[in-house]
Amino acid sequence: MSQPQAWNPADPRSRPSREQVLAGLRGTDAGGPELVQLLTPEGERLSDRRFDPYAEDVDTAALQALYRDMVLVRRADREANALQRQGQLGIWVPLLGQEAAQIGAGRALAPQDMAFPSYREHGVAWCRGVDPTDLLGIFRGTDNGSWDPIATRFNLYTIVIGNQCLNAAGYAMGQRFEGKVGDAETAEATMCFFGDGATSQGDVHEGFVWAAAYDAPVVFYCQNNQWAISVPLERQTRVPLYERAQGYGFPGIRVDGNDVLACLAVSRWALEECRTGNGPVLIEAFTYRMDAHTTSDDPSRYRLADELELWKLKDPIERVRVNLVREHHVGQSYFDDVAAESDELAARLREFCFAMPDPAPDRMFSEVYAEPSPLVEDQRAEFLAYHASFADGPLAGSSTGQGV
Amino acid sequence: MATLTMAKALNDGLRAAMERDPKVIIMGEDVGKLGGVFRITDGLQKDFGEQRVLDTPLSESGIIGTAVGLAIRGFRPVCEIQFDGFVFPGFDQIVSQLAKVHYRSQGKVTMPVVVRIPFGGGIGAVEHHSESPESLFAHVAGLKVVACSNPSDAYWMIQQAVANDDPVIFFEPKRRYWEKAEVDPGAEPPPLFSSRVLRTGSSVTVASYGPLVRTCLDAATAAVADGVDLEVIDLRSLSPLDLDPVFDSVRRTGRLVVVSEAPSESSVTAEVAARVQQECFYSLEAPVLRVTGFDTPYPPSKCEDDYLPDLDRVLDAVDRALAW
Numbered sequence: 001m002s003q004p005q006a007w008n009p010a011d012p013r014s015r016p017s018r019e020q021v022l023a024g025l026r027g028t029d030a031g032g033p034e035l036v037q038l039l040t041p042e043g044e045r046l047s048d049r050r051f052d053p054y055a056e057d058v059d060t061a062a063l064q065a066l067y068r069d070m071v072l073v074r075r076a077d078r079e080a081n082a083l084q085r086q087g088q089l090g091i092w093v094p095l096l097g098q099e100a101a102q103i104g105a106g107r108a109l110a111p112q113d114m115a116f117p118s119y120r121e122h123g124v125a126w127c128r129g130v131d132p133t134d135l136l137g138i139f140r141g142t143d144n145g146s147w148d149p150i151a152t153r154f155n156l157y158t159i160v161i162g163n164q165c166l167n168a169a170g171y172a173m174g175q176r177f178e179g180k181v182g183d184a185e186t187a188e189a190t191m192c193f194f195g196d197g198a199t200s201q202g203d204v205h206e207g208f209v210w211a212a213a214y215d216a217p218v219v220f221y222c223q224n225n226q227w228a229i230s231v232p233l234e235r236q237t238r239v240p241l242y243e244r245a246q247g248y249g250f251p252g253i254r255v256d257g258n259d260v261l262a263c264l265a266v267s268r269w270a271l272e273e274c275r276t277g278n279g280p281v282l283i284e285a286f287t288y289r290m291d292a293h294t295t296s297d298d299p300s301r302y303r304l305a306d307e308l309e310l311w312k313l314k315d316p317i318e319r320v321r322v323n324l325v326r327e328h329h330v331g332q333s334y335f336d337d338v339a340a341e342s343d344e345l346a347a348r349l350r351e352f353c354f355a356m357p358d359p360a361p362d363r364m365f366s367e368v369y370a371e372p373s374p375l376v377e378d379q380r381a382e383f384l385a386y387h388a389s390f391a392d393g394p395l396a397g398s399s400t401g402q403g404v
Numbered sequence: 405m406a407t408l409t410m411a412k413a414l415n416d417g418l419r420a421a422m423e424r425d426p427k428v429i430i431m432g433e434d435v436g437k438l439g440g441v442f443r444i445t446d447g448l449q450k451d452f453g454e455q456r457v458l459d460t461p462l463s464e465s466g467i468i469g470t471a472v473g474l475a476i477r478g479f480r481p482v483c484e485i486q487f488d489g490f491v492f493p494g495f496d497q498i499v500s501q502l503a504k505v506h507y508r509s510q511g512k513v514t515m516p517v518v519v520r521i522p523f524g525g526g527i528g529a530v531e532h533h534s535e536s537p538e539s540l541f542a543h544v545a546g547l548k549v550v551a552c553s554n555p556s557d558a559y560w561m562i563q564q565a566v567a568n569d570d571p572v573i574f575f576e577p578k579r580r581y582w583e584k585a586e587v588d589p590g591a592e593p594p595p596l597f598s599s600r601v602l603r604t605g606s607s608v609t610v611a612s613y614g615p616l617v618r619t620c621l622d623a624a625t626a627a628v629a630d631g632v633d634l635e636v637i638d639l640r641s642l643s644p645l646d647l648d649p650v651f652d653s654v655r656r657t658g659r660l661v662v663v664s665e666a667p668s669e670s671s672v673t674a675e676v677a678a679r680v681q682q683e684c685f686y687s688l689e690a691p692v693l694r695v696t697g698f699d700t701p702y703p704p705s706k707c708e709d710d711y712l713p714d715l716d717r718v719l720d721a722v723d724r725a726l727a728w
Contacts, residue, residue, distance in 0.1 A: 116473075144508040155476065156508050160500040166469025167501060173470060174477030177429075177455045203497070206466040213461050367511040368545055370569035373644050376545075 010035075010286065012234050032240065035286060036266055037256040041314040043322025045261075054265035054272075060328040066107065066260045067320045068338050070099040073123040074317065075342035076132040079349050080122075080139070084295040088353050089139040095122050097258070097290030100316030101223045102193075103127060104263020105285070108271055109191060111153070114175075116168035116192045119157040120223075124193060128154035132345065133352040142359050161198045165207030165220065168192035172216035172279070181217050187275035190218040191267070197228025199244070200236045208248040208280070217274035219267065220245075220282045223257060225289035230302040245282035257287030258316040288314070361387070405588045411581040413555035414444045416589075417562035418482065422452055425480060428566055431458040431467055432484030432520075441486055442522055442581055464494035471517050472501045480516045482566055488523040489532025489702075495540075502571045503546030514569045518562070522578035523551075524615040524665050525697075525712055528705045535702050536666035538614075541573045542643040542675070549643040550596060551575035553617035555585040557640065560593035568596065575642075577615035597641040599649050605635035608722045609653040611676060612663035613639040616713055620663055623718040632722060642672050650676065651683045658689035659725040663713055668696040690728030693721045 010032045038046055038055060058066070077095050084092040095102065098120065106127025109115060117124055122135055130147045137143035138157060145156035158164040172190040175181060180188040198204050199222060211218045222241055226233055237244075245252025251273070255266040263285055270281040288311040292299050324330040365380035408416065422428045430445055430452075436459035439446030449457035460467055464485060471481035485491045491498075498519065505515050525534030542549045548570050552558040558576065565572040594600060602617070603624050612620045617638045624634035635653050639645065654660050660680055662673040677692040695713040703711050 143510065144504075146510075148512050149476070149509060150512060156505075158501075160496065163469065163497060163501055166466055166497065167473035167476065169466075170470030170473025170475075171477050172473070174474045174479055177479075178477075202493075203465055203469060206461075206463045206469065209461050209463060210466050210470055367509075368507050369548070370506055370511070370514045370516075373548075375644050 011240055012238050032254070034240075034242075034254050035256050036253060036262050037259050038261040038265060039259045039319050039323055041258070041319050043319045043326060045323060045327060048265075051262065051265040051269060054268040055261050058261060058264070060324070060330065063261070063320065063324060063328065064330065064334065066103055066264070067317065067324060068341070069103045069107065069123070069126060070260060070317045070320070071338050071342050072345055073103065073126050073132075074099050075346050076126075076349055077122060079346035080132070080136065081291070081295060083350065083353050084139070089136065089295075090141050092139050092295045093120050094289075094291035094294070095120050097288045097311065097316070098223055098225060099123055100260035101257035101263050101285040101287045104260045105191060105193075105221050105267045105283075108264050108267030110271070112186075112188045113271065114153045114155070114168075114171055114188070114190045116155045116164040116171070116190065117157055118161070118164060118194050118198070119159050120195070121157070121193050125154060128152050130154055132349055136349070136353050136356065140353065140356060142356055162194060162201030162203040162207075165192050165194060165198070165204045166210065168218050169207045169211040169214075169216050172211060172218035172274075173214045175217055176214060181275065181277050181279075184272070184275060188217065189271045189274035189279065190216070191221055191271070192218055193221050193223065195228065196222065196224040196226065196233050196236055196241060197231065198222075199241055208245070208282070211280035212248045212250055215277065215279060217277070217279040219270040219274055220280060221267070221285065222283065223285045223287055225257075225287050227289050227293070227299075227303065229293040229297060230299075240284070242282060242284035250280050250282065252282040252284065254284045254286055257285030258314045258319070260316060260320060287316075405586055407584050408555045408559070408587045409582050409584050410552070410555045410558045410576070411442060411444055413559040413587050414562055414576065415446055415448070416587075417559045418445065418566075419448060419451075421482070421563045421566040422448065422456065425566075427478060428480045428482060429456045429458065429474070430482045430484070431460050431471060433460060433462055433467075433486050435459060435484050440484060442578065444520070444576075444581075445484065464490055464492075465497050468494040468497035468502060468519065472497060472505065472515065475515050475517050476505070476513055480566060482518045482520065485519060485521045487533045488521055488535040488537055491519075491521055491537060494519075498541070498547070498571075498573075499544050503544050506570070507546055515571045516566075516569045517571045518565045518574050519571070520562075520574045520576060522581075523575045524577050524579060525702060525705075525708050526579040526615065528708070530705070531702070534705070534708065536614075536664065536697065538573070538575050538642055539666055539671040542672050543670075547571055547573055547643060548597065548641070549573045549575070550641050551577070551614035552640070553577060553580070553614055553638050555583070556587045556591075557638075559587045559589070561596055561640070564593065564596035575614055579615055580618060583618070597644055597646055599637055599639045599641065599646040601635065601637050601649055601653065603634065603636040605633035606657060607633045608659040608661060608725050609635045609637065609650065609657045610661045610663060610718065610722070611637045611639055611650055613642060613672075614665070616663050616665060619713065619715055620718055623715045623722070626715060627719060627722065632726070634722065639672075639676070645672075645675065645679070647676065647679055647683070650680060654680055654684045655687040658687055659728075660688075660692045661695060661718065661721045661725055662692065663695045663718055665697045665712055667699040668694055669699050671696065690725040693725050695721045
């Protein structure tokens with residue numbers, strides 16, 4: 001079998017040979033020559049004239065902080081995955097492999113900025129001050145999102161693929177209408193997160209159109225993790241995704257999504273563009289979903305283990321660790337401390353999960369409307385009367401915290 | 405007191421809502437310079453500017469989806485869908501986001517968004533311009549659905565819908581846009597989510613909404629000659645339904661005819677029939693009858709006079725109810 005040569009899977013315009021298709025080779029670790037990278041997989045800091053200014057303040061302490069962020073969100077992610085396997089969560093959506101893409105973007109956001117996630121943005125949530133324990137309810141089935149999207153400036157997870165791109169465009173239009181664009185100090189921007197699969201949705205297209213039409217200060221941040229459940233990138237697009245921006249009249253850029261420094265720098269640049277009135281911007285963070293789509297998924301049915309092995313060499317956390325050791329002379333005790341802290345976080349997450357009370361049975365009737373509906377309130381009353389009619393007393397499972 | 409068309413009454417109502425609250429913005433296709441294809445927003449962009457009356461891209465999912473984002477930001481968008489049959493590209497955003505954000509956020513985020521939809525037939529239009537999709541929205545938890553039938557209600561209901569903190573799907577009977585009636589801006593309007601008895605009578609209760617309320621009132625006038633005294637109720641609010649006046653009426657008349665242009669299956673009229681038989685079982689002298697559009701797609705316009713319920717079909721149902 002011939003080796004892939006001219007074929008660059010990062011560029012859907014190049015086609016694999018028949019043998020390559022039959023061998024199941026689809027994913028790649030090659031982002032192509034246009035990929036912005038500041039930190040190689042081997043941990044070497046590259047210089048980049050365009051984006052170095054957006055990372056020059058990242059000193060040893062700041063890089064340590066990014067490392068810590070990634071280790072903690074990965075540890076929380078692995079713990080939540082385990083909690084699902086133990087029956088404590090109904091499902092979990094792993095972020096494994098996408099830590100750099102999310103922490104880089106999340107740490108670029110200013111407090112006044114707004115973020116619209118899909119449902120895998122646990123790392124961005126972390127950066128917005130949403131505690132990992134606040135994510136559990138969605139996956140345990142106790143709520144549909146527990147944090148305050150206004151106070152945290154982090155919208156609730158959007159599960160319908162691509163919907164949030166229009167919501168984000170609208171929010172950013174509002175920022176512009178309120179005159180929050182232009183001043184570098186007080187200006188605001190919006191960041192919208194979605195995946196490669198979402199780019200096939202009409203709402204993403206319309207979001208791009210609207211953001212362009214209203215010069216909305218929104219960064220469209222596509223984490224291209226190569227797979228939409230079982231469907232590879234080539235089914236979604238003929239061209240590299242970042243190139244699509246050109247058709248809408250705004251800049252698109254591809255960044256190494258496993259390079260937290262590059263993701264931070266490129267996101268800072270894009271947010272600055274938006275704050276100063278040059279939005280929107282599309283960022284394609286070229287990364288890889290190292291785990292399943294969700295805990296209900298089985299990637300062994302559609303992709304080769306070799307592919308994962310390829311990407312393990314590009315791990316987003318390891319390259320920062322290597323860089324911290326070699327170029328910043330950080331000692332082992334720091335890494336041990338972060339590891340210990342991550343274990344504490346995991347233990348806290350686990351403890352919290354086990355103690356989570358089930359919602360009161362009539363919780364489902366609450367907040368359907370801002371102004372209560374007579375129909376829903378009648379149904380609540382009937383529901384409670386029905387259960388009260390049983391001789392053995394109160395509703396089963398009410399606020400006892402005895403598991404799912 | 406002024407005599408206004410429904411179109412002008414809606415225009416005045418929107419203007420009052422925009423003057424009352426700077427967060428109210430209007431968005432839709434051709435709503436700015438043109439004033440909307442039905443001129444409902446005529447002159448508003450000129451007076452309130454392009455950031456409060458938005459000529460949007462031609463994109464219904466975009467209209468609703470960005471309105472959701474604007475509402476999260478604190479705006480109160482009033483969206484215009486140009487014709488009933490064009491709402492479906494926006495249906496996903498309406499059902500998945502607009503209807504659910506308040507519930508999902510446990511009340512932390514409200515969605516004070518109005519979606520105005522000119523609906524119904526009778527104007528000789530091409531396909532997709534004459535539909536009555538209100539039951540699709542009434543079925544969705546989290547949405548409120550209303551339909552106005554006359555200029556006075558149009559004037560008040562649009563302002564009440566804009567002031568409401570829940571998403572309201574606001575149906576306007578397009579074939580009644582140019583009918584005139586008196587509007588009193590000094591009056592005290594009834595609550596938005598209430599039905600109204602427009603004509604009291606003792607023989608049969610007739611309940612309808614939107615474009616056919618006028619038809620039912622005309623039927624009541626015609627029925628007098630036969631000694632039949634119809635009570636006519638304008639439902640006005642389709643979700644939540646305000647059926648207490650209907651129950652009270654049916655307990656007196658014993659007979660109910662529900663009238664709508666929409667197809668009958670799984671519809672608002674079906675819901676009214678089910679609830680009335682549940683509440684008024686021992687008062688009913690006849691089954692609840694319905695006069696509706698047929699369960700076909702809306703037909704080519706040369707057939708619409710046969711498709712749409714008219715005065716004769718309403719009276720035929722009244723006769724059948726009385727003869728039961």
